[in-house]
Amino acid sequence: MSSLLAYADAADQSNPAMAIIAVSSGIVVLSAGLAMVPIGIAWKRRHHQADTIVPLTMLWGLATAAVSIYAYITQTNWAKERLLRIESGYYDPQDNSGAPALPWMLWLILGFAFVLLILWALRGTREPPSAGAGLL
Secondary structure, eight states: OOOOOOOOOOOOOOHHHHHHHHHHHHHHHHHHHHHHHHHHHHTTBBTTHHHHHHHHHHHHHHHHHHHHHHHHHHHHHHHHHHHHHHHHHSSSSTOTTEEEEEOHOOOOOHHHHHHHHHHHHSSBBBOOOOOTTGGG
């Protein structure tokens, strides 16, 4: 019978699922708050293309939250796996070759898109008040 090296995960008492939920919720709240900036500007200025700016900004917020949550979860999983490898004694702590890369290019693109959305909301002209607006 061959003996294979094996390990058993110790019971984790920190409940990492709660940390993931809390951080993910914070990311969603932060991206929603940032998304309200161009939406609020467009509504305040009564931008004539506000009906286009709002869904595009909501899409931006969803994409930002999704990319950030995915990056957080992959980094958390890698940290857990790395610690497990280090504790096994067969892994060099200086070796980070298996670490997932952060999505810097996506974050850069999303940041550029955010600036464009703000500029678009600021650039728009105000709608002239409609003639029948005071009748209701």
